[in-house]
Every structure is written in structure tokens, then in C-alpha cells.
Amino acid sequence: MNHEPASSTAAPRRRAGRPRSVVLDRELIARAALKLVAAGGYSTLTMSALAKSLSVSPSALYNHVESKQEIMQWIQEIVMDGVDSTVFETLPLDEALMAWAVTYRDIFAGHAPLIPLIAVLPVSGSPRTLEMYEKVAAGFTRAGWKQEDIIPAIVALESFIFGSALDATAPLDIFDPGENTGNIPNFEGALEAQRATGRHSADAAFHAGLRAIVNGLLATSRTT
Amino acid sequence: MNHEPASSTAAPRRRAGRPRSVVLDRELIARAALKLVAAGGYSTLTMSALAKSLSVSPSALYNHVESKQEIMQWIQEIVMDGVDSTVFETLPLDEALMAWAVTYRDIFAGHAPLIPLIAVLPVSGSPRTLEMYEKVAAGFTRAGWKQEDIIPAIVALESFIFGSALDATAPLDIFDPGENTGNIPNFEGALEAQRATGRHSADAAFHAGLRAIVNGLLATSRTT
DNA sequence: GTTCTAAATGAATGACGTTCATTTACTAGA
DNA sequence: TCTAGTAAATGAACGTCATTCATTTAGAAC
Secondary structure: OOOOOOOOOOOOOOOOOOOOOOOOOHHHHHHHHHHHHHHHOHHHOOHHHHHHHOOOOHHHHOOOOOOHHHHHHHHHHHHHOOOOOHHHHOOOHHHHHHHHHHHHHHHHHOOHHHHHHHOOOOHHHOHHHHHHHHHHHHHHHHOOEOHHHHHHHHHHHHHHHHHHHHHHOOOOOOOOOOOOOOOOHHHHHHHHHHHHOOOOHHHHHHHHHHHHHHHHHHHHOOEO | OOOOOOOOOOOOOOOOOOOOOOOOOHHHHHHHHHHHHHHHOHHHOOHHHHHHHOOOOHHHHOOOOOOHHHHHHHHHHHHHOOOOOHHHHOOOHHHHHHHHHHHHHHHHHOOHHHHHHHOOOOHHHOHHHHHHHHHHHHHHHHOOEOHHHHHHHHHHHHHHHHHHHHHHOOOOOOOOOOOOOOOOHHHHHHHHHHHHOOOOHHHHHHHHHHHHHHHHHHHHOOEO
16 A cells, blocks of 8 residues: 555646645645544535635635545545555455455544445546455455456445444444333343443444454355 | 334424415425435435425424434434334344345435435434334344344444445446556456346345355354 | 414525636746 | 746635524414
8 A cells, every 4th residue: 555646647737826835736635635634524624624724715726626526536545545455465365354354444434424425436536446456356366266256245345344434433322222212122132231241332243244244255155 | 114104202283374284294394305305316305495395485394303414314214114124023034134134225225325324323313223123133032142242243234234225326337447457457357257247246246245244144143 | 352382484694615707927939 | 038828826706505583474272
């Protein structure tokens, strides 16, 4: 992971404008947006706040960006770059999948608003995401998987990861039945027993689920 | 599934107003909202469109609703009611989980914008959701599961289901690498092989993943 | 008939994201 | 050195939202 600035479209060269100290470009905007998000969450990421943080007027951003969505995509690429997919080159498939999934979920738990976007976004716009897929696919191939089973396995894992990342942002007491108690003995019993373990239910669920899905996938995999 | 009107707070009785034909109430608003969504998707669900569909001014809605979010929660309850969780009373656990998960995903694939909401919403506000959890928990209990493992298993399954529902809304060609071809032989090979099967990759992934996670959970389950 | 009150009104507000005509100031070519 | 040409920034709009609020309306209760 961790690439250079990597602007797929050549960065605009200093040309003109006002007595500006710097000229906006993709990298600058994306970094500023990420900083804003890091400081105050996604609700503080507005075009005017972003512009202000760059000492520029909101409309100036539109010389470099088509829409706010595009900025979200830039952020997504940077964030995705934090996912460690080198593990597929060093670990056996099952361990690599587990390690990869853990970092993947942890990172996107802090960027939940990106998830509905990513799930629907063509990968063609994100070279780094493609690189990640390549490394994962290589891991499956090396383990002898049938080619046609690889994409579904990756997508299934990602679905679980994204769902778990969303879940990780839920409040701790999300399952508290409140006043609606009485008719739900099995659920309440399970809830109490889970509570007694002292574990975060989201974490317990993610790890149990991850083990299950990885084992399950490997158990049913047909090799070439 | 399928309950009566079920307004937890008593419905406001006809009291006064204008020469209105009907008085707004929770059920009426929720149904109108759902109808709007069914007709034009979530982007068409605005407070003024909703008000117009009820022949009322937007501000009138706020006599019955705290916020648009609350309307979304009402919709969520109705939608959740469509998930069939009676299967746990008739089928063995593994089959019941599969059947339940399939309807769960299919239904929420048509209501993706609800997912980020649900994942974070306290269940205390939704009696029907609690009822569903009770049925699922009962299924696990009946199969002899350790109580403390039940909640994590349910949460893991739900995470996978929600992630898959989001994924189901993605465009068919989401994985098309576009111009970024060349350095990704393993991924492209896997993609081509998957394409050749003629299956929707989202569907293939969901079914493969579901089988894997259910088998994996049952394989590692410790019973009482 | 007077009072009480739930409900509806419509005008106004304040965030947003986004557009556009206009201006600014650097660069390249004559 | 002068002159276009042009990337970039400006600020004043817009349109679309959700939401608020003072005011009005008209049944119900006594």
C-alpha cells in the first residue's frame, strides 16, 4: 500500500488566478477533505467548509471537481490505500484473508458514509482498488481455486466486511429491548449471556463471522 | 409476519382541523411514504412530495412526526415485516437460516437507503424487529447453541445480509476494469471466468457466501 | 355559546450543492 | 514589449431540501 500522489489526470500546472499561494489540485483537495473528515466526521464535510479550509471560495472547487461525489471517491481511494493486501504474498490463503479483512473492516468503520457509495461504484475509477483486487485474486489463484469461483468469494467477503463496518458504528446498547420486554425470552437470554462475556457484540460477531465465512469458503472450494 | 396497523402510540382521534377528509396518523403517513418510494425510489421521498400525496402542506406532517428520519424508521418497520421468520418454526436451523437470509436480502435490496440507518438504530424502537430476533434466537436455542454465541451469530449474518443487499444494487459492469487493464492478470482471468458462467456476480456471491457462513457457523458452534 | 385543543396553514429560515457571468494574472507567441 | 489566450478564482445568484413558527380553523366538552 501507500502510493505516491498518483493523480491519474495530470495535475494542473500553475497558470494563473489571484495572488494565491497555491493552486488547487486533486491531491490538495482530497487531503483537505480527509483532514476535515478526520477532525469532525462526514457531517462537517461540506463544500463551503472544504473551500474555507483551502482559503478559497466554494465555487473555485468546481474548476477541479465535477461534484461532491467525486471528492468522496477521491477520499475512498486514499482510504482504500490503507488496506493491507500484501499479506497475500506472504501468508497462506486463509490467514491472509483473515488479516486482510480485519484491516479492511477497521479502516472503513471510520468511514461508514463511504460504504453505500463504494458498493455501487465502478472499480474502473479507482486503480488502487483494482490493484487490491489483483492481489486478492492472485492469492486465490495461488491456492488453486477455480477461476470462476474467485470473484464471488471476494464479493461475498467484501459484503460481509462492509456490513460489519457499518455495524461497528452502532451504539453499544443497540440491542437493548427497552420496554418491549416480556415476549422475547430467547433473545433476552442470548443478549444477557453475550453481555456477560464482556465483549463488544460487533467485534465478537465480526470475528466469529469472519472465521465462519473463510472456513466455509475454503471448505467448499473446488480447485482446478 | 404481517401485523395489524400496530401503532404503538395510540392513533390520534379525529379532533378538528380543516374540512379535511381524513386526519393524518402514523399508519397513513408511513403507507403514503412507502407508496412514494415504490413509485419513484427514495430520491423522490421528500417531505413536500409526501405532503402533496396526502393533500396536506409539508408543515402539517410535523404534527405527527419528529423528523424525516422517523418516517424512514416507520418504513423500515413495515419493510422488516415482510421478512419471513416463521421458517425457524418449521425447518432445521441451517435451512431456516438460508431461507430467512434470502428473503431478508431480497427485500432490503429494494430499500438500500434504509440500511445505513438500520445498522445503527436501537431495536427498542421497532417491536417487529424484536419479534424477528426472538424467532431467530429461538431457532438457535432449539438447535442447542450456547446462549452467548447466538447474538454474535445473528449479527454476523445480518452484516452479511446488509452488505449483500447493498451489493445487489450495484451496476452489472461494476468490475469492468476499463482502461486500467494490463497489470491485473489474475483479476481479469477470474472476472472473465465468472462472466462466462452467465450468473449475476452479486447473486453468485450472495449464495456462495451464505452457504459458507452458515456452514462455517454451524461447524464451529459449541453447544450447551 | 364559550372554551379548549388537535390539527392544518403558509410564510420564512437556514443549510446545502451547484451554476454562471465576470475578473484576475500568468504564459506563449508575435 | 505588446497582445491574445487561458486556467483559475470570485461572488452573487439558484433551486432543493428539511424544519420552525405564529396564526387560523373547526370539532368536542362543558
